[in-house]
Amino acid sequence: MTIWQVVDANTSKGLPSLMKVIETFNNIQDASAMAKSTVGWKVRAKPPARRKKDEDNE
């Protein structure tokens, strides 16, 4: 299942991994609705590498 993130694109211009994650959703619709609320917030799928690290830590 894909995990969707709302990230603040202004927190990192170069490295996507350094973008601040505002919220995490299971549904892209919810993520999209939240991203539209603020300029500079973007929707992206949670990077696979980060998912694996998080799952290993749990």
Added chain:
Amino acid sequence: MKNVVLVLTMLLMGTTTAYAGSQCINSHDGTLEARKNMRVGPNHTLYGDICNSWRPNVWRPVPRVAPPPTQRHGSKWQLCVNGVDISNGGRCSVNDHTWWNHGQHARPITLKGPQAFDVLRRGSILSNNRNWEGWTTYLVKYFGHQRHGGTRHSRLYNCRVSPNGNWAECTSTTY
């Protein structure tokens, strides 16, 4: 003494020139002298026509013939400004998109369901909107297309996701 050295130098240069560039010596070089050919031995003398047959690999410039105007019009090379061929004022048969795709017409691709979600997952979502029916639309830059030669070709997709988020469709743009 200087004259002797000069003569010897000129002789050496002449010999080098004669045997370095061509494979044989002929008598059609503007002189009446029939010189020895080193490739066939000191006692053989080769003259013009015979000599030519001994050098099949000698590079000769290929004459360039300009194509007639009818063939030029068939060429893919055009100089176009806003879709107009400035060489003849006609309409450009090769548009910018075909040009940048090396002559290949990129057909729009429509992906549905899991494949469309794959584009959303792997691509970069550039913008998103929600229409009045509850569908969300996304402009996605996707880098996944592998082309010949190992390079990847990015494409822009217009995607839309159903109100419940369980169905997605993506159509590639033509640019």
